[in-house]
Amino acid sequence: MESRVDEELLPSEKGDGEELKGRIWSESKKLWRVSGPAILTRLSVFGMLVVTQAFIGHIGETELAAYALVQSIIVRFAKGILLGMGSALETFCGQAFGARQYQMMGMYMQRSWIVILSTAFLILPLYIFATPILKLLHQDEEIAEAGGKIALWFIPINFYFVFNYTMQMFLQAQLKNSIIAWLASISFTLHVLLSWIFVDKLNLGVGGAMGSMVLSSWLTLAGEFVYVFGGWCPQTWRGFSRSAFSELWPVVKLSVSSGVMICLELWYNSLLILVAAYMKNATIAISAFSICLNISTWELMISFGFLSAASVRVANELGRGDPKAAIFAIKVVSSTSISVGVVFFVLFLALGNVISYAFSSSVEVAKEVSSLSVLLSFSILLNSVQPVLTGVALGAGWQSIVAYVNIGCYYVIGMPLGILLGYLTSLQVKGIWIGMMLGIAAQTLVLICITGRTDWSIQVQKASARLNRWLLPDANESYDHPSHA
Incomplete structure (x- = not known):
């Protein structure tokens, strides 16, 4: 990474307060x-x-x-690969949109489908052989058997991930992701209703809960296909093309780098769940830790929204050739995300004693979750910073660099500390969580240093070279700017 040369202040920062407020409002x-x-x-x-x-x-x-193990280990493992590889599309589409190479966006998505769909088939054995995998990891036999049945229900979800992630990134790069939000909200509401009917009223058990999730997820996907293929993206989707099978190697390389970067983040928590499974009273430990992790991850989805914004805004401005606008966007999105994080930090501190009862009726699980509530709150505060920096990395195309940072911070610092504190002290699950937080804190500090020392003018040059190298001859036409509806 290049050292940043001395830069002038942004125009908005040199003007009076009203001008700065106007820039902040516009960027917000x-x-x-x-x-x-x-x-x-x-x-x-x-x-x-x-x-x-x-x-x-x-x-x-x-x-x-069993569900916690399958979701936290197998599904996160597979999801990390698919989401990570799909994240390369954020770089491609975001920069192409900024450079007004609109037709290339559909081409990039088709190439991503080819690469990621092939990967999805390769990881199917994880779901099919979930029970022997969990037994190989020395998990409780009863939990492993139940987990194997649950894992099979996740196979349709595995392929849902492929298309949902890529179309979401394709649409958000051109500011058309509101349709996905509406579809996802409808599907979530339907899932709650169907789960209540299948589980509580019809007593279909685990199969009812999992079947409801599959139906609701694919409803979202059907709506996305209709929107993209039905003519609502006329500038960026021109239909399927044989050209999608050309220039696949650059897509593979950036997809693999993205996959490693995101996987190392998602697997980090999964491996700590696995470590918790070897502790005394493993069922309670797994359940409590997974509840806290799911609460933290659900709130993290808000920060991931800011990750998407950081990625799109940085990629758009780099593609447009405006490094100062990219810097200003980073400042605004970081400040906004941290402010939201502080609100949830206070909220979960206040609700730590009761929140577990939404997930389990067990008093033992509730006590364990309550004892982790302070760590949960600080994790949420820390998570308001780190995803934004990851989004900046995606927008700039730094996936390979961040992958190395993640290896060092998560697996050289965080995980060893978590294991030592969990097993060699009386902290148990708390020790694992503290180690996890220290790893995330180290990664955050490193990414702050990288972002702060970057010469953004050079990043503009790199983005331009990348886009021009992959531009198809028929994509050189000049189009009006797509509708942002």
Whole structure:
């Protein structure tokens, strides 16, 4: 990463207070136009996983622990690969939109489909052989058997991830992701209703809860296909093309880098869940830790909305050739995300003693969750910073650099400290969580240093070179700016 040369203040920062307020207001509108629908979408999509856990948790502790293991280990592992590889599309589409290379956006999405769909088939054995995998990891046999049955229900979700993530990134890059937010909200509402009918009224058990999630998820996907293919993206989607099978290697390389970067973040928490499974009273430990992790991750979906905004805004401005606007966007989105994080920090401190009862009727689980509430609150505060920096990395195309940072901070610092504190002290699950937080804190500090020392004028040059290298001859036409409706 290049050292940043001395830069002049942004024009808005040199003017009077009113001019600065105007710039902040203008940038905030752009920020929320991306982050608002992205937050609603991510809350709804992850919310379906949380609602499913809540219904399964009231069926029984074994089922809750089995679902927690499958979701936290196998699904997160697979989701990390697919979401990570799909994140490369944020870089491609965001910069192409800024450079007004609109037709290339549909081409980039098709190339991503080819690469990511192939990967989705390769990871199917994780779901099919979930029970022997969990037994190989020395998990409780009863939990492993129940987990194997639950894992099979996640196979349709595996392919849902492929198309949902890519179309979401394709649409949000052109500020059209409000349709996804509406579809996700409808699906979430339907999932709650169907889960109540299937589990509480028809007594279909785990199958009812999982079946409801599959139906609700694919409803969202059907709506996205209709929107993209039905003519609502005339500038950026021109139909399927054989050209999608060309220039796949650059997509593969950036997708793999993105996959490693995101996977290392998502797997980090999963591996700590696995560590918790080896402690005394594993069922309670897994259930409590997974409840806290799901609460934290659900709130993290808000920060992921700001991640999307940071990625889109940085990519758009780099593609447009305006480094100062990219810097200003980073400042505004970071300040906004931290402010929201402080609000949730206070909220979860206040609700720490009662929040677990939404997921389990067990008094033991509730006590364990309550004992973790302070750490949960500080994790939420820390999570308001780190995703924004990851979004900046995606927008600029730094996936490879951040992958190395994640390896060092998570697996050299955070995980060893968590294991030492969890097993060699009386902290148990708290020790694991403290180690996890220290790893995230280290990564955040490193990313702050990288972002602060970056020469953004050079990043503009790199973005321009990348886009021009992959531009197809028929994409050189000049189009009017697509509608942002």
